[in-house]
Amino acid sequence: MPKLDVKPTPEFKKALEIGRPPNVATLFPNSSALIVSGKVIDRAMLRKGKCMTIAVNGRSSFVVRGALRGAQRANAAIVLEIARSEGGANAYCHVNMWNLAQHVNQIVNELGLTIPVAIHADHYGIKKPEDMAGAKAEIPSLFESGVTSIAIDASHMPDDQNLLANIELRDYVPSWAGYETEVGEIKGKAGLxxxxxxxxxxxxxxxxxxxxxWIALNNGTTHGLEAEGEGIQVGLTREIHEALAPYKVSGAQHGTSGNSYERLKQIAEQTRTTKANVATALQMVSWGVKVNEYGNAQLDADGKFIKESGKGLDDEIWNEMVAYADKQGWSGGNYKKLNLPFECRLLGQSREIRERMVQGVEDFVASLLTDVFHADGTAEIAYELINEAGSFDLGAKGERIEDPAEWTPEKIRERAAAMDTDKGPEGDFDD
Structure with missing residues (x-):
């Protein structure tokens, strides 16, 4: 790998001393990894302005390592995340919500990296009221395992239940932690x-x-492969963010993989988005699947992925993965389910092949952060924010505007019933 020019500055050392939340300091007492609250990442992007950082879905250790190296090259604050569907109780990835912080901590210390990193539990899905009891036990376990930010995603339920679930679960999230909420499932152009x-x-x-x-929207994109090319609706996103301006909430852009760089630049420059999730593109790059310049996988005449020889994983193992997927009836986006059964197989490859898998991710992430998201230099801004606050806790951006008496459970249900909404078709839209 190209040698990373890492020189810890006095500002970094001070931020490291005071900027790690208590759960991280307890877990990793002798660590030099600057694992921070998601609030720090969001504020760094806002302070620089017209930029956003990558939120990497770390579906494999190769993706995690490559993303961290790429962020260091860009000198950018970054988010490493895993969604509940990817790394929860029914995980399809070896990296999960309980060990992601351990992966990050180990790699950052091994390589001596100095970038601030938030550990985000993405799409913590609440799909029905019966899910609440389990969430109240499980969410604290995530923070005990090093998570520093979470997305409570109850968007699968009606608007009143979504809001009430967020209110009820907020007490289970530390006040210092990054917090994301969601309205509208990610369904592409349906149910915007x-x-x-x-x-x-x-x-x-x-x-x-x-x-x-952060707030995540259904603003026209999809998880997985961006098949139609329509993607993110910048104007709709800007309109919603402008309406929310008094509440000082930033945007979280989901389903980024495969969208054109021009569209992503517009999201960074024209909206209040500070966090952009990337999962499928990095998975494909690490495997050596042929992608276009935006990271969208290319298919052959039979609709099959094209593995580029000499890139990514070993060609023989790729053939094993394809045969395994065929046997399971998996195609397209369902190739994501290969992560769990093949992670250890991939770790057993030669150093040269493992390195080229990581290097592909590193190059992709460094370019995205610098040339498209304009997040370069935000690592140092994050140090400034921590050191100015003198704490790991930056507090809330907004203040109370609304009258609590007008938002009782009864009035919430009445307001929701009066709204005219179109949630789009039913179905499984998990990432």
Whole structure:
């Protein structure tokens, strides 16, 4: 690998001393990894302006390592995340919500990296009221395992239940932690979010003293492969963010893989988005699957992925993976399920092949952060924010505006019933 020019500065050393949240300091007492709250990452992007960072879905140790190296090259603050569907109780990845912080801590210390990293539990899905009891036990376990940020995603449920679930679960998330909420499932061009729906959620949370760092929308994109090329609707995103401006909530862009760089630049420059999730593109790059310049996998005439010889994983193992997927009836986006059964097989490859898998991810991430997201230099801004605050806890961006008496459970249900919404088709839209 190209040698990374890593020179810890006095500002970094001071931030390391005070910037790690208590759960991280307890888990890794002798660590030099600057694992921080998601709030730090969001504020660093806002302070620089017109930029966003990559939130890497670390589906494998190769992706995690490559992303961290790429962020160091860009001198950028970064988010490493795993979604509940990817790394929860029914995981399809070896990296999961309970060991992601350990992976990050080990790699950062091994390589002597100095970038600030948030550990984000993405899409912590609440799909029905019966899910709440389990969430109240499981969410604290995530923070005990080093998570520093979470997305409570109850968008699968009606608007009133989504809001009420967020209110009820907020007490299970540390006040210092990054917090993301979601309105509208990620369904592509179906069931697009509206300003009214977003305002309903954010106003209701605000009335209860809850100030999310991020809101995720269904703004026209999809998880996995970007098949239609329509992708993110920048104008809709800007309209919703402008409506939410008094509440100082930033945007989290989901389903970034495969969208054109021009569209992603517009999201960074024209909206309040500070966090952009990338999963499928990095998985494909690490494997050596042929992708276009935006990371969207290319298919042959039979609709099969094209493995590029000499890139990514060993060709023989790739053939084993394809045969395994065929036997399971997996195709397209369902290739993601190969991560768990093949992670250890991939770790047993030669050093040369493992390195080229990591290097592909590193190059992709460094270029995205610098040339598209404009997040380069935000690592040092994050140090400044921590050192100015003198703490790991940057506090809330917003303040209470709404009257709690107008947002009781009864009035929440009445308001939701009066809204005209289109949530799109039913189905499984997990990432």
């Amino acid at each position: 979010s509206t300003p009214a729906e977003a305002l309903f959620l954010i106003k209701g949370l605000n009335a209860h003293g809850i100030h999310p760092d």
